[in-house]
Amino acid sequence: MEAPSKLSSTSLFQVYLRLRPPPSPLVTLTQQSLYPLLPPPERWLTVEPPIREVQDGMPTHIMLNPPSDSRKRAIEKFAFTKVFEEQAEQIDIFRETGVVPLVEGVIGEGRDGLLATLGVTGSGKSHTILGSKSQRGLTQLSLDLLYRSLDNCTLQPSSHPSLIVSLAATDTSESQILSASTFLDSVYGDGLQESNRSRAPTPMIDSNYTPSAPKRRLPQRPSALPHFPDISDISVPAVSNAEYAIVVSMYEVYNDRIFDLLAVPSNQKDLRRRHLLFKSTEGSPNRKVVAGLRKVVCGSYEEALVVLETGLIERRVAGTGSNSVSSRSHGFFCVEVKKRPRGGMASSWTGATLTIVDLAGSERARNAKTAGATLAEAGKINESLMYLGQCLQMQSDSQDGMKPSLVPFRQCKLTELLFCNSFPSPSHHSIHQTHHHRNAQKAIMIVTADPLGDFNATSQILRYSALAREVTVPRIPSVSSTIFGGTAGRVPSGQTSPTAATHTDEAVVEMAFSEIARLNEEVEILNVRLAAEEGRRKEAEENWQRAEERAEAIEIEIREECWSEMERRLDEERRRWMGAWGEEADRNDEHLDRKLEILSKGIQIHEDPIDQTAYTAELETENETLRCKLEALERELQCRSPTKSPKKAKVPSLNLSDIRVAAGSDSGNGTLASAFQKLNGLDLTEPAECRSLGKTPGKKIRKLTARRWDLMDENEMDAFENY
Numbered sequence: 001m002e003a004p005s006k007l008s009s010t011s012l013f014q015v016y017l018r019l020r021p022p023p024s025p026l027v028t029l030t031q032q033s034l035y036p037l038l039p040p041p042e043r044w045l046t047v048e049p050p051i052r053e054v055q056d057g058m059p060t061h062i063m064l065n066p067p068s069d070s071r072k073r074a075i076e077k078f079a080f081t082k083v084f085e086e087q088a089e090q091i092d093i094f095r096e097t098g099v100v101p102l103v104e105g106v107i108g109e110g111r112d113g114l115l116a117t118l119g120v121t122g123s124g125k126s127h128t129i130l131g132s133k134s135q136r137g138l139t140q141l142s143l144d145l146l147y148r149s150l151d152n153c154t155l156q157p158s159s160h161p162s163l164i165v166s167l168a169a170t171d172t173s174e175s176q177i178l179s180a181s182t183f184l185d186s187v188y189g190d191g192l193q194e195s196n197r198s199r200a201p202t203p204m205i206d207s208n209y210t211p212s213a214p215k216r217r218l219p220q221r222p223s224a225l226p227h228f229p230d231i232s233d234i235s236v237p238a239v240s241n242a243e244y245a246i247v248v249s250m251y252e253v254y255n256d257r258i259f260d261l262l263a264v265p266s267n268q269k270d271l272r273r274r275h276l277l278f279k280s281t282e283g284s285p286n287r288k289v290v291a292g293l294r295k296v297v298c299g300s301y302e303e304a305l306v307v308l309e310t311g312l313i314e315r316r317v318a319g320t321g322s323n324s325v326s327s328r329s330h331g332f333f334c335v336e337v338k339k340r341p342r343g344g345m346a347s348s349w350t351g352a353t354l355t356i357v358d359l360a361g362s363e364r365a366r367n368a369k370t371a372g373a374t375l376a377e378a379g380k381i382n383e384s385l386m387y388l389g390q391c392l393q394m395q396s397d398s399q400d401g402m403k404p405s406l407v408p409f410r411q412c413k414l415t416e417l418l419f420c421n422s423f424p425s426p427s428h429h430s431i432h433q434t435h436h437h438r439n440a441q442k443a444i445m446i447v448t449a450d451p452l453g454d455f456n457a458t459s460q461i462l463r464y465s466a467l468a469r470e471v472t473v474p475r476i477p478s479v480s481s482t483i484f485g486g487t488a489g490r491v492p493s494g495q496t497s498p499t500a501a502t503h504t505d506e507a508v509v510e511m512a513f514s515e516i517a518r519l520n521e522e523v524e525i526l527n528v529r530l531a532a533e534e535g536r537r538k539e540a541e542e543n544w545q546r547a548e549e550r551a552e553a554i555e556i557e558i559r560e561e562c563w564s565e566m567e568r569r570l571d572e573e574r575r576r577w578m579g580a581w582g583e584e585a586d587r588n589d590e591h592l593d594r595k596l597e598i599l600s601k602g603i604q605i606h607e608d609p610i611d612q613t614a615y616t617a618e619l620e621t622e623n624e625t626l627r628c629k630l631e632a633l634e635r636e637l638q639c640r641s642p643t644k645s646p647k648k649a650k651v652p653s654l655n656l657s658d659i660r661v662a663a664g665s666d667s668g669n670g671t672l673a674s675a676f677q678k679l680n681g682l683d684l685t686e687p688a689e690c691r692s693l694g695k696t697p698g699k700k701i702r703k704l705t706a707r708r709w710d711l712m713d714e715n716e717m718d719a720f721e722n723y
């Protein structure tokens, strides 16, 4: 196996391993009394002694001896930059992990720094990064180092009123920049003035988490926070002739979404948290940033601590089977160190960021005894850590420097945030602005492991985080040797298997067992993901069902509405039609009445003036003709019945003078009418006579007139009547 020093020079991360000390005797006793049947934990991890000349007196390799359960696995050996054993203190980690050079790079070189902890749940990540009631963590120690190193050069928002505005003007992440006093006042109000608060434990919020409403109580006064270990002897040089501003922001990645931890709700309506995007902005086209964060300018170490505590309260933590205060999200604490020449232009800020990450712990669903939302969270956590593992494995596999395209960091938010800015950015010149070349980020990963904890989960983490890995054949009797021993026993007598070949086979079998173990781990992770997916599918199905029911209800409602609307319109139409029909009938009746009225009034005939003499002569001729016809008819009748002399038809005598009078006088209509009546009274059955009678001018006029009435409209009738 290659020396870690050689490996780490080409890696993106320096990877350190910290072993967690066993729980206190009291905790062990309690556990034993609670679970008396549980076998005492077995230590399955051994630290290889350091090679003094090469490794600076610190161990770098560990060996995993799988516990003696039914599944026998290969012995694996892992290499790290350094290994810290159980007795290591916070100060040792701070001094020996390269946190100091990291802070130095941020202040002096303008190089971004990343410090992260990775491990199984309960292995001591939060303890390392955030400390405990009595000890400071790496975050507090880094802040302390930073503020003390920049002691005289840090600008205070209270004494530099234009500071916030000038920082906001150069900020590229669309953030809201506030001074610490403004921020804390908005969260705690007068609470900051209150004294004698007892220290609350590190945030403990149960899984039914809801962000609390303002104005809340200050969790802890800075003076009550631990001051141990002391690092007053350590400092890093600041750039002379430069002035600094320190801007703090905090966010968490929960269920693959980014949430601002400092955007504390200002009223009850704001309790729903809005997730933020990790993207390139207008001011930062070639570098992704978390856009829209709330950033707080902290003028002192104490202010920064209170802001940190405030953000931690917002972070998701829950009690699981493995840890009573388990982080359910990946927490990011960012310290931007802004720098400009002393008394320089407002817009001349440059700087670098120190990002400290407390990753959520991976865990096996079986051990964690989680369910529902917490199980789904665990699925997301394990998934993101699996992607992180893939990225880390890439760096340990690739020895020839890293190309960004080789690291599959775009698979989830966590790896994107951790790796996206790990590579140096090319300098970019645009018409409007020049984007400065950025150095590659320096990164430190502290892997925490409990040698008495869950072997499978821990070995999985170690496998992908270690800088190098070696699988060795165990010297102790193993499953493979048992198998081969058994097989050898069954070999027919006289045939012996060669020992060298058996050793090779044993190695292959052990490798296979190791692979099976790894695959089992993956299966477990996939099972958790499957459970989460199934939960989501069930939820989606329920939503779908609800949506369908709602759609059905809406359809029924709309149908009913349409139906009633149609009925209403039909009714309206029917009424309108009935009205029109009634009116029409009335009009017809009236029309008929008026016709009848006109008829009853009599027919007024306008006759053309005629030549009296000619007319009289004509009538006389006609009269004569009729008389002749009559006589002819009488004769005919007599001829038909010679015995019975027929009764002489009584022919009304048509008085010619009557006709003459009627024709001559204007008012003689009545007389003329009676003359015609007499004429009509004649029993003229002969069609010829009838035809000749029908041809009389009077009859013709009457017929024509009657037909014209039928065709007349109201106005014409009125005109006719008046006429």
Ligand SMILES: Nc1ncnc2c1ncn2[C@@H]1O[C@H](COP(=O)(O)OP(=O)(O)OP(=O)(O)O)[C@@H](O)[C@H]1O
Pocket (backbone or CB within 6 Å): 019, 020, 021, 119, 120, 121, 122, 123, 124, 125, 126, 127, 128, 132, 323, 325, 326, 327, 328, 359, 360, 361, 362, 448
């Ligand atoms: N080096 C250590 N020294 C003393 N106590 C420790 C150490 N490491 C961890 N512990 C204790 O172990 C418990 C669990 O540790 P911690 O909460 O840091 O685990 P974690 O890895 O952050 O878990 P999770 O991922 O669930 O948040 C805590 O009570 C902590 O005080």
